[in-house]
Amino acid sequence: MPDKLKIALLGCGVVGTQVARLLTEQADDLASRVGTPLELVGIAVRDLSVEREGVDPALLTTDAEALVAGADVVVEVMGGIEPPRALILRAIEHGASVVTANKALLAQDGPTLYAAADAAGVDLYFEAAVAGAIPIVRPVRESLAGDTVRRVLGIVNGTTNYVLDRMATDGLDLDQAVKEAQALGYAEADPTADVEGFDAAAKAAILASLAFHTRVSIDDVQREGITSLTADDVAWAAGTGHVIKLLAIAERNTGDDGTEGIQVRVHPALVPADHPLAGVRGAFNAVFIEAEAAGELMFYGRGAGGAPTASAVLGDVVSVARHRVLGGRGPVESSYADLPVLPAEAARTRYQVRLEVADQPGVLAQVAAVLAEHGVSIEAVRQTPAPDEHVARLLITTHAASERALAGTVEAIAGLDVVRAVVSVLRVEGA
Ligand SMILES: NC(=O)c1ccc[n+]([C@@H]2O[C@H](COP(=O)([O-])OP(=O)(O)OC[C@H]3O[C@@H](n4cnc5c(N)ncnc54)[C@H](O)[C@@H]3O)[C@@H](O)[C@H]2O)c1
Ligand SMILES: N[C@@H](CCO)C(=O)O
Ligand code: NA
Numbered sequence: 110m111p112d113k114l115k116i117a118l119l120g121c122g123v124v125g126t127q128v129a130r131l132l133t134e135q136a137d138d139l140a141s142r143v144g145t146p147l148e149l150v151g152i153a154v155r156d157l158s159v160e161r162e163g164v165d166p167a168l169l170t171t172d173a174e175a176l177v178a179g180a181d182v183v184v185e186v187m188g189g190i191e192p193p194r195a196l197i198l199r200a201i202e203h204g205a206s207v208v209t210a211n212k213a214l215l216a217q218d219g220p221t222l223y224a225a226a227d228a229a230g231v232d233l234y235f236e237a238a239v240a241g242a243i244p245i246v247r248p249v250r251e252s253l254a255g256d257t258v259r260r261v262l263g264i265v266n267g268t269t270n271y272v273l274d275r276m277a278t279d280g281l282d283l284d285q286a287v288k289e290a291q292a293l294g295y296a297e298a299d300p301t302a303d304v305e306g307f308d309a310a311a312k313a314a315i316l317a318s319l320a321f322h323t324r325v326s327i328d329d330v331q332r333e334g335i336t337s338l339t340a341d342d343v344a345w346a347a348g349t350g351h352v353i354k355l356l357a358i359a360e361r362n363t364g365d366d367g368t369e370g371i372q373v374r375v376h377p378a379l380v381p382a383d384h385p386l387a388g389v390r391g392a393f394n395a396v397f398i399e400a401e402a403a404g405e406l407m408f409y410g411r412g413a414g415g416a417p418t419a420s421a422v423l424g425d426v427v428s429v430a431r432h433r434v435l436g437g438r439g440p441v442e443s444s445y446a447d448l449p450v451l452p453a454e455a456a457r458t459r460y461q462v463r464l465e466v467a468d469q470p471g472v473l474a475q476v477a478a479v480l481a482e483h484g485v486s487i488e489a490v491r492q493t494p495a496p497d498e499h500v501a502r503l504l505i506t507t508h509a510a511s512e513r514a515l516a517g518t519v520e521a522i523a524g525l526d527v528v529r530a531v532v533s534v535l536r537v538e539g540a
Contacts, residue, residue: 111145114430117180118152119173120187121161124210127419130163143430151176178203182429185209201225206429208422210237216311216327223442232438234425239312240265240394242417243410249319251440257401258320260360265312267392267412268295268303269335269355274390276343277352295392305334306375309357317359317373322446331374331453338377342533351379352387356538362451370451378538454513461506463532468501472527483518485510
């Protein structure tokens with residue numbers, strides 16, 4: 110048994126500071142759990158002069174490469190693609206186990222890192238990369254390894270969930286809610302990665318790879334953010350018994366030509382108010398899984414923040430450290446299924462389409478005819494008066510239709526003389 114394990118920490122920001130704190134404060138407990146002491150041997154940072162609360166300045170270094178070379182376990186919480194990618198590969202080359210929270214890197218180039226870890230026989234763990242503190246990587250990879258996952262629906266971005274929640278509860282418009290999220294430290298000064306769905310898409314790619322034992326990169330994920338949503342959309346959703354959530358969705362599906370594959374997408378969707386995901390408020394995250402034998406499961410908690418994310422990182426550190434003490438490594442990424450990612454247009458969902466139309470005889474029939482021509486089946490139609498007496502508002506809910514059929518339908522409806530505006534088109538999920 111090693112007399113101690115040397116831990117190198119790369120990055121000392123929001124997450125790194127908390128990882129350093131927990132490693133120090135809980136040193137005795139961690140040593141008992143692992144079976145040997147964990148010694149934090151250094152922390153790589155950019156700027157040595159920045160004061161970091163609770164962090165021993167003597168541990169700081171700007172030479173990340175040298176730090177990595179002498180470590181048993183490397184914890185990467187720098188963020189970004191380079192230098193983390195090169196540093197992780199170097200750590201693996203030196204035989205270190207790696208723990209990372211870096212969803213962007215894993216979603217872009219995970220397979221290279223997994224292959225390197227396999228070749229070296231070391232662990233590469235990343236619980237914090239998806240839904241922060243929520244145990245989701247380990248349950249999907251290990252607890253559900255004997256089951257067949259059909260579908261994963263996740264609220265995996267806390268910032269957008271906070272924004273949508275504020276729009277729903279207090280009628281804020283998007284900009285106001287984003288400003289509030291920034292003031293609370295949820296959203297970055299540049300909120301693009303969150304509001305345009307890039308962060309959720311990275312997590313969707315990682316979740317899909319794990320759930321379906323295949324390789325999905327962020328480029329395979331169909332992505333749409335929340336920036337086109339209005340306070341009116343959110344209010345309408347409530348009026349029809351739904352809440353709007355930004356969902357990361359990964360599901361098994363069959364393509365038009367009968368090919369078995371998966372679909373992975375991120376977009377806002379109407380979720381029925383009685384669905385467990387509808388109750389996920391504020392900046393919380395949740396992942397809802399439908400598996401063949403297990404049925405429905407939901408994992409809920411904090412998806413971000415220094416301490417919650419550090420909790421997931423430390424859990425991984427203990428796991429990989431235990432493996433080193435016992436000899437060997439933990440379960441690896443399985444990627445035997447080789448399921449293709451199907452084209453987005455073949456995805457089938459229910460839709461709500463809101464229109465403003467001329468309030469005159471035959472309008473409903475014309476609109477219904479377009480839907481019929483495109484093979485889109487209507488589930489319900491609701492008409493409400495508009496402030497202008499010559500205009501009516503129509504809310505059409507469809508049965509499941511393909512994205513392709515729906516797009517053609519909406520284009521044709523928009524071209525009808527009697528249609529003043531297509532107000533919104535939203536998918537309905539989880540019904
Ligand atoms: N903050 C969260 O809530 C959260 C949640 C889940 C996952 N993550 C992930 O954790 C990682 C870290 O996030 P964070 O919020 O702590 O970021 P941060 O910006 O607060 O901290 C990053 C740290 O890394 C250092 N760093 C960056 N590049 C460096 C370089 N080239 N050399 C040396 N030091 C360098 C920075 O100086 C900073 O100290 C990211 O991959 C992020 O996606 C964060
Ligand atoms: N920006 C992310 C945090 C970490 O992924 C969120 O709002 O959930
Ligand atoms: Na997690």
